[in-house]
Structures are given as structure tokens and as C-alpha cells.
Amino acid sequence: QRARIVERIRDDYDIDIDIVAVAPHLTPAADSVPDAAPDADPIPDDRIELETRIEELRRKLASMTSVNMEALRESEELAERLATLEAQLADVTGGKESIEQLIARIDEESRRLLGDTIETVRGHFRDLFERVFGGGQADIVLEQGVDLLETSVEIVARPPGKEPRSISLLSGGEKTMTCVALLLAIFKSRPSPFCVLDEVDAALDEANVDRFGGVLRDFLSSTQFIVVTHSKKTMASATTLYGVTMEESGVSKRVSVRFEQTAAAAHPSSRAA
Template sequence: EQLAERLSALEAQLADVGSAKESIEQLIARIDDDSRRLLGETIETVRGHFRELFERVFGGGQADIVLEPGVDLLETSVEIVARPPGKEPRSISLLSGGEKTMTCVALLLAIFRSRPSPFCVLDEVDAALDEANVDRFVGVLRDFLSSTQFIVVTHSKKTMAAATTLYGVTMEESGVSKRVSVRFESAATSRAKAA
């Protein structure tokens, strides 16, 4: 009789575990479906913005976000393919330093356009750019100033000239750093008053 009760209790527990397993599997399937849908929508949105911004930063050309065909969206690899004006389409890894930078800037800003963020820190992203590309880079950043504040670490005078506020660190004597800041609107007003 004790064995029968024990067997009955174990069978009830087994049924509960089976039911819980089924519920969890259904929940995972729903989450996976939602994740696939949201990821697919996001990739398509970012893809559209990326294509547009790539053309803007390069003054032409084409770019795309390519997913591995025939693979579950949640497990696929993602490749960035770019064709700067006058060149063949290539994986981003085969581009020059400046082309990689501009492609990555276009991709980053495409993501920002899809999911705006109040600020973005860019650390010397313009280091590999020539003057013409620095101008394009700065121009594209200006398009985002209504929704995103950029903190850009740079050595480029052209990038610095585009800033509204400039913070710098100098070393006037060995081992002693000094912070300086200039608000360009205030500096322009001060110069106008002095004249």
C-alpha cells in the first residue's frame, strides 16, 4: 500500500514536470518567434538607413547588410558588404582604413537613426580619414545633432572646428595636465564685443 501511494505521488510529480516542460517549451517558442520578428524588422530598418547613409558619406556607391542564407535568423552570421564609388563590392574586411571607417560610421549612425540615443562617444574615428572624408563625416554628424549629442575624441582640426564646445587636455610642463574648454558661441560673441 505504501508503494502504491509512493508510485502515485511520483506519477503525479512526473505529470507536473511534463506539463511544466511543455509550458516552458511553448514559452521559448513564442519568445523565439517574437525575437525573429523583431530582429528581422530591426535589420530591415537598419539596412535601409545604412544604404542611405553609406551613399551620403561616400557620395555614391552601395552597401548592404547580408545574412547567411538558409540559416535561422537567430543563429545567422551577418556580413557588411560595401561598394564605394568606382569599386567592386567587398566585405568590409577588404576595404582600406578610411573606407572601413566611413562604412562603420554609416552603420553606427544607421543604428542610431533606428534606435536614437541621447549621446554617442566616438574615439578618434576620423584618424584614418583624409580631409574630404572628414568633411563628409562632420556633415553626417550634423544631421543627427537634433536627436544625439556627440562626444568626439579627435586630433583633426577640421573635426574640432565643427564642434560647438571643445574640451582639451594639454601638458604645459612634464607630468602636469591642464584641462581647457572653449564654447565657440561664447568665443564668437566675445570676439564680436572686442571688435
Template structure:
């Protein structure tokens, strides 16, 4: 019913879209909010004046006419702390952003849950509609049964009338049959006289009787056909009655099943609501776990990228060496082929010498012998073409490269073993340092917690053997109280537990100074005095700056600075040295 302005600057949304309510109260909420638009600032609201009622986040109300009411404006004080206020504003802005993100997430989850509930309601509505249809069909079948009963009674009455008429027709048929027998007997007696009496009989009653008999026979056939039709109608009506009865029974059974399904769906709706609550809880846990896994995955992806880069470089070098090795293998094959050819040629020459009876001598051969040998060598060389003349040099280069790569591989393997050994050493050192710190903080925590609360407390690891695989639990049991979770403690107990942990860390590894802001605000007088004495006890290792309004803390301080607000927003500062 209103236009979409979500793309306009500063528009948060319509008020009716930003609140949750049950669907049945929609008319009431629409009457209250109507087209009220929520805008972040008054400046952005001025750009949209006209036709809409707007409210800013500061509370200013801009009517459709342009009139502005309400809101609040900050006052400029005489003395301001701009930097501190700016930091606070930044923190508030970050918190607003975080809350807005959480709100959007909650709205999305709520929309999903409402969508699921709407689907279930729609399914229930469909079942109710189907049940209503079945009930209407059942009522219609009941009405049809009454009409069929009336129709059957009418047909039965008509059948009784037909039976009466049929009885009368049977009597007439019997009479006609007897008369027919008489006539047939008489016709047999008169057959001999037919030829003579044809002219005389032309004026007699016999032809008329024959016509009447034919008419009666035709009427009997018609009545027999009518009786068969009526019996067929009765059979059809009986079948309809049986079908209607069966249909009524089936519909009753179906209505019963629908009622059972309806109750079952109601139970399922309740189960779905419980399951929705459980899923929302699990969703929060899974989102928290997802953030942790995202951080771990990001670190693993960076490590994987580095390893992949190293692997690609090594693979590239290996491919280059492999290619050169293949070329060297080919050159070796060519040389082996040349060697085999020369061996064959030598063998042929020796056989030729033996065949010709020439003895091998060390003397210089004649011209023909040399020419023959040169020709045979040229033929052998032609068979070996093309020949890589640099095969031996390339083989030497590849062999040198292989030796170099094997050396480098051995160096990398040794470096890898050294790195893994160092990683193990670092893990051991990390674990030892952690356990040393853990025990160094745990022991003071036990003492300080007992000093502050007269109770017992300690730090517990989920996995003592592998502390980085689990978490750390802080167990605290104040005096005369049961062991309980930190969330179940009161405000004062939480403050004492947190302060005991801070003082334990300070005792293990002190910092130059500490700034505490009203740490005794939730404590009673006795506990506030204990905290003040603890601060006073720890002052030898560090300087403490404490903001407090409690008497025990002020009395335990070496120097007190008082800050008060006077008239006209003027701050007055006083200092007193306590002995």
C-alpha cells in the same frame, strides 16, 4: 655549447634560439650572437652577471665583465594621468601575453614544419648516399670487369700452352701406343718361351719398357686431370664474366631508377612545401573553429550535467519503487499460496465429510473436529512459513507510492511539454527580435552609407530563414568603386563604413553619449566635412565628445576645448563656444 638557464627567473632565452635563419648560415649567426642571453629586466640581469653577455628587453647591454651600456629610462613628467597610463600598461601587458602565445604557437608550428622538412632532407640525403654507393659499386664492377678480362686472356694463353703440350703428349701417346702394340704382339709370340727365357730376360729391356709405359700412362692421366681442371676454371671464369656483365647492367638500371626517384623526391619536396603552406592556413581556420566548438561544448556539457542529475534522481526513485513493487509481488505470491493451501484443505475436509457420511451443518463442531481442523491448519501454516505478516500493508504502501509516482510523472510530462512550448516561443521571440533589430539597423545603414560615401551598402544574412545558423556580411561599395571586401578597402573607406554602421546603431537605439577619438584622421577634406555634418545632425538624440584635429569637425562643434603642451610638461586647456 652553452648551459641551460631557462629555469632562471626573467630569462627569455638565448638570442640565437629566438631568431630564424637557414642552416647554412648558422656559423655566421653564431659568430654574431654567440652566448648572448635575452633577459626581461635589468634587475633579473644583475643576478646572472658573470660569464655571459646579456641584453634586456629595454635595450640595456650587460657585458661579461659587468659593464652596462645602452637602454632607455622613462622620464617623470610634471603632470601624469596615472589611472589612464595604468590601464594602458595593462592593455599592453595583455597584448604582450597574447603576442607571446601567438609567437609560441607559431614557433611550435615552425618547429613541426622544419622537422618535416628535415625528415625530407634526411630522406633525400639517404637516397643520395645510396646512389653514391651504387655508383661506387658500378665503378668497382667496371674495375673487376677489366681484371676479369685480363685474367681470361692469361688463362687463354695458358690454355693455348696446355693445348700445345697436350698435342705433344698425344703424339708421344700414339708412339707409345704403337710401341705397345708391337710389344704386345711380341709378348704373345714370346709367351711360350717365357718360362725358358725368364733368366735370360732378366737383363733385357722389357721390364724397363713396362715401367716407362706405366709412367707414361700415369702422366697421361695427370695431364687429362689437369685439362679438366683448366676447363673447369675456364667455365668458372666465363660464368663470372657473365655474372659481372649482368650485375653491371642491373646496376646501370638501378642507377637510372635512382635518378628517376631522385627527381620524383624533389617534386615531392616541392609538393610538401606547398602542402605545408596550405596546412598552416587550414590550421588557423581549424583553431578558430576549435575555439567556437569549445565554447559550444562547454555549454552543452553544463546542460548535460543538469539533465544527468535529473535523470539520476528519477532513476533512483524508480529503483526504489521497483524494489518495493518486487516485495509486494513476493507478498502476493505468499498470500496466493496460503489461499491455495486453504482451498486444498477445504476440499480435503469436504471429501472427508462425504467419506464419513457426515453432513455439513451450521452447528458448532465438536472438540475432535476442531482439533483435527486446527492440526491441519497448523500443518498448512508450517508449509507456508516464513510468512510476512506485513505484506498487505507493504503492498498498500507500494501501491500508493506507484500512484503517487504516476501522478508526478504526468505532472513532469506536462511541465516538459510546457517548457518545450516556451522554448519554441522564446526561439520565435528571439528570432523576431533579431530580425527587427537587423532591419532597424540595415535601413539606416543604407541611408547613412550613401550619405557619407555616395555609394551603396547593406547588411546581408547568410541564412535569412535561420539567421542563427550563419553569419552576417557587411557589403559596401563606395562611389565609382566595385563591390569589395572590407579588408581590401583603403583606410578612409574602412573608416566611413565603420562610422556608417555606428551611426545606424545610434539611430536605431541611441545611447546617452558617444566618445570618438580622431575618427576623421584617415579622411580627406570632403569626407571629413560629411562626417562632421552627420555628427551635427545626430546631436539631437545624443551627446558627442569628439577628439579631432580637422577644421570641419571643429567648426561643426558647439563647444571646443583646446589642449596643448607647454614648457616643463605643463598642459594648458582653453575653451571656446562657437555660435
């Protein structure tokens, strides 16, 4: 029986076991037998118990998965990929910090420039408002406690003889004059050679048209205005007049008149008369 068991162990597990038959009278004395390892399992003498033990060990071996020989290579590849991703993450993090620092510097410079511009425009707006209305006061009010780049802007105006109020509560002509004063205040802070005004005097009466024309004349030393208007007083303030007429249906014709040339041509005839 033991021979069969040993043969089965040799066939199943490729383990060689030497069988030594020892006669009872050749059994060495108890004191000459070396002590077994304290943690070694005793070998059962019963065949059934031994076969049961073998079957249990066989089931344990069957439940164990095979060793993956590619695990070391896959581990090295994953380690390399991890190092690459960590380097990329470091680059992205550094780029993000650089961009955030750049945005912070741009925001700081923008706040400084915007604050200086608002103060400059506020001063011009107050002066031009008084000139356009012949008195009164106006101001540019910013929302308190809010970042300058995100704050709201409110225009407060007080025409002569009236209480300060928001621009939305003014009449049509007052709104127009206030907007003209604000527009020219912004333009005065950053002037340019040309400025186009499209019927900004449409809601103005004759007195306000005169003030409007007087304000525009103050800018003529550095700026040329192109004004689209139907007001005769505004036309009279211009040096050159361009008219568009339609003599034939669907055909537009431009007519231009320079007031200086017309006046010079009229003087000889008057002297002759």
C-alpha cells in the same frame, strides 16, 4: 514403526494423525472403499521409502524462505511513493511544455523584431553610405536557408568607382567610413540623447572628415555627440571644445572653450578696430 513415524511427523510438522489398526478380516470390501483422489500420492508401505519421502519433503520446506509479514506494508509505502513520483513527473512534464511554448513564442517575436530592425537598419545604412562616400552602394546580406536568430551577417560595400566587395577587402579608410555609416544607421533606428565616438576619424583624410562631420550635424537635432579626436577639422565642427593638458608632471588639467562665446566676444573688438 508407523507409530514412530507418526510421532516424528507430529513433532516436526505439528500434524496429528489417528492410527487405526484394522485387522485383515475387518478390511471393508473393495466396493465399499471410497475412491482416492486422482491426484493424491499413494502412501508407500515400505519404511525406507517413506523415510526417504519425508526427508525429501523436509529439504523442500527448509529451502523455502520465511514469509515476510511486512511485505504488505512495504507494498503500500511503495505504491504511495510511486503515486507521488508520478504526480511530480506530471508537474515537471507540464512545466517543460509550458517553458517550451514560452520559448517558441519568444523566438517568434524575436524573429519578427529582428527582421524589422534589420530592414530598418539596411535602409538607413544605404542612405548614410552614399552620403559618407559621396556615392556608391552598400547592403546587409544575411545567410540564406538559416534561421534568422542564428544566421550570419555580411556587410557588402561598393565605394564609388569600385566593384562590390566584402568589408574585409576594403582599405583602412573605407572600412572606417563603412563602419561609421553602419554604426550611425543602427543609432538612427534607435536614437538616444547622447553618443560617444572615440577617435573614429583617426584613419580618415580631410575630405572624408568633412563628410563625417556633415553626417553628424544631421543628428544634432535629437542627439548630442561627445567626440574624442585629434583631427583639427573635427574640432572645428564642434560647438564646445574640451582639452586635457599636463602643465605639471603627473597632473592633468582640463581646458574648455565654447566657440559661440569666443566668436561673440571677438565681434565688438573688430567693430572698434
